[in-house]
Amino acid sequence: MQVSVTLSHxxxxxxxxxxxxxxxxxxxxxxxLMMSVGPYISxxxxxxxxxxxxxxxxxxxxxxxxxxxxxxxxxRTCYGARISFCIAIATVCIDLFLGIFVGSLAGLANPKVxxxxxxxxxxxxxxxxLLTAILLSVFFGSGLLSIVIAVNVISWITMARIVRGQILLxxxxxxxxxxxxxxxxxxxxxxxxxxxxxxxPIMVTLTMTIPSAIFSExxxxxxxxxxxxxxxxxxxxxYEGLPALQYYPWRLFFPAAFISLTMLxxxxxxxxxxxxxxxxxxxxxx
Amino acid sequence: xxxxxxxxxxxxxxxxxxxxxxxxxxxISFFIQKQEIVGxxxxxxxxxxxxxxxxxxxxxxxxxxxxxxxxxxxxxxxTLSEKExxxxxxxxxxxxxxxxxxxxxxxxxxxTQLLEGLCRTNSKITKKEAIRISTEWLxxxxxxxxSLRMRQYPHELSGGTKQRIAxxxxxxxxxxxxxxxxxxxxxDMTVQAEILLLFKELVQKNxxxxxxxxxxxxxxxxxxxxxLVLKAGHLxxxxxxxxxxxxPKHAYTQSLLQSKRNLLAYAN
Amino acid sequence: MPIEIHTPLLKVSSLRKFFRIxxxxxxxxxxxxxxxxxxxxxxxxxxxxxxxTTLGKTLLHLIEPTSGKxxxxxxxxxQLSPTEMxxxxxxxxxxxxxxxxxxxxxxxxxxxxxxxxxxxRLHRQVDLNEKISTLLNQVGLDTHYLKRYTHELSGGQKQRLAxxxxxxxxxxxxxxxxxxxxxxxSIQLQTMQxxxxxxxxxxxxYILISHDLSAxxxxxxxxxxxxxxxxxxxxxxxxxxDQPQHPYTQALISAIPITNPKLERLRKPVIxxxxxxxxxxxxxxxxxxxxxxxxxxxxxxxxxLLQEIxxxxxxxxxxxxxx
Numbered sequence: 001m002q003v004s005v006t007l008s009h010x011x012x013x014x015x016x017x018x019x020x021x022x023x024x025x026x027x028x029x030x031x032x033l034m035m036s037v038g039p040y041i042s043x044x045x046x047x048x049x050x051x052x053x054x055x056x057x058x059x060x061x062x063x064x065x066x067x068x069x070x071x072x073x074x075x076r077t078c079y080g081a082r083i084s085f086c087i088a089i090a091t092v093c094i095d096l097f098l099g100i101f102v103g104s105l106a107g108l109a110n111p112k113v114x115x116x117x118x119x120x121x122x123x124x125x126x127x128x129x130l131l132t133a134i135l136l137s138v139f140f141g142s143g144l145l146s147i148v149i150a151v152n153v154i155s156w157i158t159m160a161r162i163v164r165g166q167i168l169l170x171x172x173x174x175x176x177x178x179x180x181x182x183x184x185x186x187x188x189x190x191x192x193x194x195x196x197x198x199x200x201p202i203m204v205t206l207t208m209t210i211p212s213a214i215f216s217e218x219x220x221x222x223x224x225x226x227x228x229x230x231x232x233x234x235x236x237x238x239y240e241g242l243p244a245l246q247y248y249p250w251r252l253f254f255p256a257a258f259i260s261l262t263m264l265x266x267x268x269x270x271x272x273x274x275x276x277x278x279x280x281x282x283x284x285x286x
Numbered sequence: 287x288x289x290x291x292x293x294x295x296x297x298x299x300x301x302x303x304x305x306x307x308x309x310x311x312x313x314i315s316f317f318i319q320k321q322e323i324v325g326x327x328x329x330x331x332x333x334x335x336x337x338x339x340x341x342x343x344x345x346x347x348x349x350x351x352x353x354x355x356x357x358x359x360x361x362x363x364x365t366l367s368e369k370e371x372x373x374x375x376x377x378x379x380x381x382x383x384x385x386x387x388x389x390x391x392x393x394x395x396x397x398t399q400l401l402e403g404l405c406r407t408n409s410k411i412t413k414k415e416a417i418r419i420s421t422e423w424l425x426x427x428x429x430x431x432x433s434l435r436m437r438q439y440p441h442e443l444s445g446g447t448k449q450r451i452a453x454x455x456x457x458x459x460x461x462x463x464x465x466x467x468x469x470x471x472x473x474d475m476t477v478q479a480e481i482l483l484l485f486k487e488l489v490q491k492n493x494x495x496x497x498x499x500x501x502x503x504x505x506x507x508x509x510x511x512x513x514l515v516l517k518a519g520h521l522x523x524x525x526x527x528x529x530x531x532x533x534p535k536h537a538y539t540q541s542l543l544q545s546k547r548n549l550l551a552y553a554n
Numbered sequence: 555m556p557i558e559i560h561t562p563l564l565k566v567s568s569l570r571k572f573f574r575i576x577x578x579x580x581x582x583x584x585x586x587x588x589x590x591x592x593x594x595x596x597x598x599x600x601x602x603x604x605x606x607t608t609l610g611k612t613l614l615h616l617i618e619p620t621s622g623k624x625x626x627x628x629x630x631x632x633q634l635s636p637t638e639m640x641x642x643x644x645x646x647x648x649x650x651x652x653x654x655x656x657x658x659x660x661x662x663x664x665x666x667x668x669x670x671x672x673x674x675r676l677h678r679q680v681d682l683n684e685k686i687s688t689l690l691n692q693v694g695l696d697t698h699y700l701k702r703y704t705h706e707l708s709g710g711q712k713q714r715l716a717x718x719x720x721x722x723x724x725x726x727x728x729x730x731x732x733x734x735x736x737x738x739x740s741i742q743l744q745t746m747q748x749x750x751x752x753x754x755x756x757x758x759x760y761i762l763i764s765h766d767l768s769a770x771x772x773x774x775x776x777x778x779x780x781x782x783x784x785x786x787x788x789x790x791x792x793x794x795x796d797q798p799q800h801p802y803t804q805a806l807i808s809a810i811p812i813t814n815p816k817l818e819r820l821r822k823p824v825i826x827x828x829x830x831x832x833x834x835x836x837x838x839x840x841x842x843x844x845x846x847x848x849x850x851x852x853x854x855x856x857x858x859l860l861q862e863i864x865x866x867x868x869x870x871x872x873x874x875x876x877x
């Protein structure tokens with residue numbers, strides 16, 4: 001026996017306020033704040049060198065310390081947040097457009113077309129990211145563009161698979177059949193019924209692909225393939241900070257901590273979203 | 287009249303959540319004798335399934351509280367520990383639900399699942415002997431090609447066969463009481479007729495009692511000896527099946543019968 | 555109620571549907587033929603696996619038939635282009651089984667009822683709110699349900715909503731797939747009364763698909779019984795109920811429990827031996843031979859065709875054929 005009640009607004013608010021996703025959102029807000037406001041509250045510029053103040057530990061003057069060229073790590077961390085944010089936006093755009101488009105195509109098409117598309121995606125998926133990054137940097141030069149393309153070439157395939165899976169599941173349900181019997185054509189069904197019911201898995205997948213992309217960028221930059229000096233990304237900062245770990249640990253600590261914090265925030269948001277989408281709109285008692 | 291097999295007295299069920307505290311079953315009392323089929327009828331939401339689950343205390347203790355007394359084979363079920371309850375569940379009191387797919391593990395063969403039930407009761411039994419007994423039980427349930435079925439997986443079988451196997455699984459440890467929760471609702475009419483016939487046969491031959499939970503009065507008329515009528519957690523009337531159908535005393539029972547008769551009159 | 559057989563609303567000829575599984579073809583529908591007159595209620599009975607749900611969906615071309623003809627109001631549905639077919643759909647609707655997926659979980663009642671008009675682009679020409687309120691009234695639902703989501707409705711209310719949705723475009727034919735399953739007796743009666751009322755008001759024609767034969771005798775004009783994708787008996791409902799000719803129909807009718815314990819005790823239902831044969835190994839000859847208590851040699855070799863026994867009452871059985 002199931003009795004469903006729809007929670008009132010105040011009940012919903014309380015439920016959401018104490019949930020995991022709230023913490024994730026708070027951390028994310030903090031990071032966005034750092035990214036946007038940070039450089040303005042600091043008096044330094046990201047490539048401003050203070051040769052007299054090389055490798056200083058965190059102090060009132062330099063809040064996160066300085067690196068071996070005397071640059072303020074706090075400001076550079078804020079700029080690093082911007083790079084990561086760019087990656088995140090690019091991932092969202094590419095995932096949503098390419099992923100949803102190809103996923104819907106494969107899900108709705110007849111089985112033979114679906115099979116072809118999926119095998120093509122399998123082939124693309126198997127190309128190693130590192131190799132792609134190197135090849136792209138040969139063509140486009142190292143820089144933000146080649147990094148963005150390299151990290152996203154794989155993530156949209158994951159999204160496409162998820163969308164296709166969800167559409168295949170929904171396609172057979174009675175309400176889709178009902179709408180078909182009312183005379184709707186495929187694009188109407190896709191836009192009004194299939195995709196709206198796919199948002200759940202899409203959002204959850206995004207909360208996994210975004211941090212993955214951010215991390216991939218950091219990794220590639222760490223290997224030296226990414227953003228060039230003097231631009232600051234968390235990955236390049238970590239790359240520069242690693243050799244000095246024994247003596248000046250703050251140089252590695254801050255970028256690494258922020259990478260972790262970003263990934264944690266997306267993870268928490270994702271977990272919260274999963275709970276929301278699993279229990280849909282009601283709270284079942286009994 | 288000898289002592290009843292199951293004696294329920296002032297049973298109440300409460301549900302506790304953050305917002306609400308509701309009483310789902312309102313102090314019901316009834317008994318079940320040996321070798322009888324008792325029908326528990328009521329409309330959807332009346333609390334029939336919850337009654338069965340309360341007897342076996344299958345509801346999560348965090349949210350559900352039971353009060354009253356459930357006396358079974360000279361044990362007071364509500365005072366037993368979880369360990370002692372496990373000795374009763376499946377062995378002395380078995381539960382059979384509406385959806386046979388819920389009782390059967392899709393990744394195990396029928397043989398494995400039947401053997402599991404058997405070996406719990408009787409740990410000294412050899413595998414060969416266990417297989418023989420399980421196949422016998424399937425044949426008793428009129429499952430055709432029993433030895434073939436043993437090697438199959440649930441998804442290869444029809445609904446009627448699955449329900450028969452679920453029944454075999456419930457009865458293989460030879461319990462004294464079977465709680466059958468809407469066992470035939472999801473099945474075709476002819477299969478339903480066979481399963482009800484099977485219940486009557488088993489009650490005769492195997493010293494079994496059945497609490498048959500259903501919303502269909504036709505099923506009750508077919509095989510029950512006594513009837514309990516439940517409305518929104520209250521037990522409004524009890525009696526033999528002849529009494530209930532010919533001279534229902536409570537207004538709700540009368541309305542249930544009337545609805546069914548109206549339906550049949552309208553449609554036939 | 556008078557039925558116009560000479561101007562059939564729906565004419566089905568030799569309808570076949572095969573499903574392909576690995577390398578074999580499974581016949582789900584095997585040479586189904588019948589006619590449906592305007593204003594008639596046809597019941598289709600049979601157990602799980604007989605193909606009745608597939609038949610319902612195929613009649614509306616939600617599933618493409620493998621071969622055969624479906625003529626609706628004289629138009630051959632397979633000859634229509636997809637656009638023309640979508641336009642025809644206004645006239646033939648389906649009420650789906652009251653399952654959890656019958657409605658889009660994100661849609662409110664209002665969205666669900668507005669949808670048929672939006673799909674056919676009628677929402678600008680008509681006063682949508684008025685139409686929706688009228689529909690709700692016709693099925694006996696109050697307008698305050700408009701803002702509710704479907705998971706907040708009871709089984710009976712969801713069924714009414716399904717009926718309202720099917721009714722929105724004023725169809726001529728409504729196919730009801732297991733409309734009464736999972737409903738209590740009182741709600742079942744209400745739903746039946748509603749369907750009768752709507753039929754009279756809007757001159758509808760129904761095909762009622764159900765495995766529960768207990769409540770169809772007077773509610774349907776004619777009854778067809780399906781077994782393994784074939785119609786084994788079809789005729790006026792009172793005739794099929796009171797004098798079932800096919801052994802399968804006899805077993806089905808005898809399995810219906812009577813709500814009178816004294817009579818029930820005296821009755822012995824016909825128990826069929828065996829089970830539905832595996833569709834991959836469908837037997838040659840009569841599909842029912844493996845379970846029929848009267849099967850003879852001819853049953854195992856030759857498939858019986860539907861033949862008229864008495865007025866309008868057809869049976870596909872060698873035992874009943876006129877010699």
